[in-house]
Amino acid sequence: MITGEQILKTVSGLLHQVLSSAGLSFLVPVVDRIAAAVAMFLGISVFVMFLVWMERKVSAHMQSRIGPNRVGIFGLLQTVADAIKLTIKEDIQPIKRDKVPYYIAPIIAFVSTFMGMVVIPFDRGVSVQDLNIGILYVIAITGFTVIAILSAGWSSNNKFALLGGFRSAAQIVSYEVPLVLSVIPIIMVTGTLNLSAIVEYQAVHGYWFLSPLYVFPVLVSFLIFLTSATAEANRAPFDIPEAESELIGGFHTEYSGVKFAMFFLGEYIAVIVSASVAVTVFLGGWLPFPLMGWLPLPGFVWFLIKLVLVIYLVMAFRWTFPRLRVDQLMAFGWKVLIPIAILNLLLMGVFELFLAKGA
Amino acid sequence: MGAILGYFKAIGLGLWNLLVGLSVTTKYFLTMKVNTQQYPEEKLPLPARSRSMIKLIYDGEKDQFNCVACMMCAKACPNSCIKLEGVRMPDGKRRMTTFKLDFSTCIFCGYCVEACGFDALTFVSEEYENSVYKRGSLLQDEHAMKWARPAHLAPKTEEVAPAAAGASAGA
Numbered sequence: 111m112i113t114g115e116q117i118l119k120t121v122s123g124l125l126h127q128v129l130s131s132a133g134l135s136f137l138v139p140v141v142d143r144i145a146a147a148v149a150m151f152l153g154i155s156v157f158v159m160f161l162v163w164m165e166r167k168v169s170a171h172m173q174s175r176i177g178p179n180r181v182g183i184f185g186l187l188q189t190v191a192d193a194i195k196l197t198i199k200e201d202i203q204p205i206k207r208d209k210v211p212y213y214i215a216p217i218i219a220f221v222s223t224f225m226g227m228v229v230i231p232f233d234r235g236v237s238v239q240d241l242n243i244g245i246l247y248v249i250a251i252t253g254f255t256v257i258a259i260l261s262a263g264w265s266s267n268n269k270f271a272l273l274g275g276f277r278s279a280a281q282i283v284s285y286e287v288p289l290v291l292s293v294i295p296i297i298m299v300t301g302t303l304n305l306s307a308i309v310e311y312q313a314v315h316g317y318w319f320l321s322p323l324y325v326f327p328v329l330v331s332f333l334i335f336l337t338s339a340t341a342e343a344n345r346a347p348f349d350i351p352e353a354e355s356e357l358i359g360g361f362h363t364e365y366s367g368v369k370f371a372m373f374f375l376g377e378y379i380a381v382i383v384s385a386s387v388a389v390t391v392f393l394g395g396w397l398p399f400p401l402m403g404w405l406p407l408p409g410f411v412w413f414l415i416k417l418v419l420v421i422y423l424v425m426a427f428r429w430t431f432p433r434l435r436v437d438q439l440m441a442f443g444w445k446v447l448i449p450i451a452i453l454n455l456l457l458m459g460v461f462e463l464f465l466a467k468g469a
Numbered sequence: 470m471g472a473i474l475g476y477f478k479a480i481g482l483g484l485w486n487l488l489v490g491l492s493v494t495t496k497y498f499l500t501m502k503v504n505t506q507q508y509p510e511e512k513l514p515l516p517a518r519s520r521s522m523i524k525l526i527y528d529g530e531k532d533q534f535n536c537v538a539c540m541m542c543a544k545a546c547p548n549s550c551i552k553l554e555g556v557r558m559p560d561g562k563r564r565m566t567t568f569k570l571d572f573s574t575c576i577f578c579g580y581c582v583e584a585c586g587f588d589a590l591t592f593v594s595e596e597y598e599n600s601v602y603k604r605g606s607l608l609q610d611e612h613a614m615k616w617a618r619p620a621h622l623a624p625k626t627e628e629v630a631p632a633a634a635g636a637s638a639g640a
Contacts, residue, residue: 168498171498171501172494172497172498173497174502174503174504174505175503175504175505176503176505179507333484426491426494426495426498427491430490430491430494431487431490446480450480
């Protein structure tokens with residue numbers, strides 16, 4: 111059976127051969143990084159296009175509609191058409207904008223979430239950089255989006271955009287706390303921050319959800335993580351920074367064309383990053399489903415299947431739940447998620463200390 | 470203690486309600502029932518008396534339009550979008566020669582159809598796709614508005630009689 115690692119080794123081996131035959135072997139490390147970045151960018155862009163299509167299809171079928179079905183087979187090329195439309199649109203900017211933050215904001219929004227993908231292990235040994243502080247890095251780097259949203263809202267010189275930016279700052283800062291608290295029980299058990307090491311732990315000890323000891327605290331952790339990740343990505347039901355009915359478009363009211371597309375892309379990549387972390391930490395990453403290990407599928411296919419399932423869940427949230435009010439959002443974050451996450455942490459600690467064998 | 474229990478109860482109830490909501494949307498997602506029509510391919514059947522396009526009734530047997538150019542429709546039209554001319558035939562009856570209706574200003578109020586005393590103008594139900602590429606194409610004459618009434622929509626004789634009587638009286 112072919113694995114992701116073999117594919118990676120073959121491709122990079124070919125690259126090295128070509129470079130050394132051209133007498134440029136000193137360029138190998140640089141070209142390696144650039145190739146990885148380009149491959150990530152292309153892969154993520156195509157996946158985002160698929161996700162936009164999927165979101166529209168999911169929402170359509172939940173509302174007894176068909177969704178996009180004109181461009182390409184099943185409307186699969188609809189997103190390509192949308193992207194072309196966005197790129198050729200006129201770029202309208204407010205005259206009294208604050209130029210530097212106005213231009214930088216969409217770039218930060220895109221780059222900060224995109225950089226989160228760097229540490230995600232798609233298969234055994236397949237990640238751009240296998241950092242030993244993986245989870246910390248992902249949570250820290252995706253937290254940068256608050257700077258993008260705040261500066262976008264502030265520099266647009268528009269009261270709706272400013273309100274959206276402020277709301278977003280409050281929201282992201284509040285939900286960062288339960289996000290971290292929900293991952294800590296897992297780190298406590300595995301004893302590592304390295305994402306691929308966490309998957310290896312599950313490969314040895316079995317899925318969290320199959321172990322009678324861990325199933326309850328991990329389930330609570332998973333739910334808290336999904337909720338706060340949805341809030342972090344500014345998606346409905348936590349989309350008060352954009353809140354179409356209250357704030358027009360929120361922080362991206364004054365953005366159009368390519369700049370708007372970058373915010374949009376950033377939001378979807380944030381969803382992908384959160385879902386990838388959820389898959390890696392809670393659902394066993396590249397491991398096959400229980401009792402289905404005999405299927406000749408490489409690890410990254412299992413990873414993608416789980417990823418799409420988790421993203422479907424996030425989309426179902428969006429098209430099912432009504433949006434929260436600002437005060438409800440804050441109350442939910444501070445009065446429900448954080449206490450439950452701390453209690454869950456305590457519970458996991460007690461389990462680990464007194465019940466786990468060999469601990 | 471009761472307060473703490475109430476706190477957890479509220480959270481559990483909220484979670485349960487969210488799951489109920491998710492189950493509804495998931496059910497709809499999985500059944501993939503579609504309640505919308507894909508318009509150009511699928512068309513809704515129209516009621517027989519629905520009103521879309523105004524037409525001039527053409528009498529195939531007599532090989533002429535029913536219109537006698539009495540100008541009642543032109544007078545009834547609130548936007549003055551009907552222009553028509555007629556001549557007196559050798560047998561003494563008036564006949565319409567040109568009929569122009571500018572659909573770019575027509576509001577389809579139907580006053581012309583109501584005002585017509587000779588059963589010469591009518592609403593046709595099926596022709597509701599009237600988009601054109603040039604505005605001028607909306608100015609239609611009697612050739613474009615020619616409509617032969619199908620046999621099953623022919624007026625009953627007792628309905629025609631007063632109209633015919635009115636026609637002879639008017640002439």
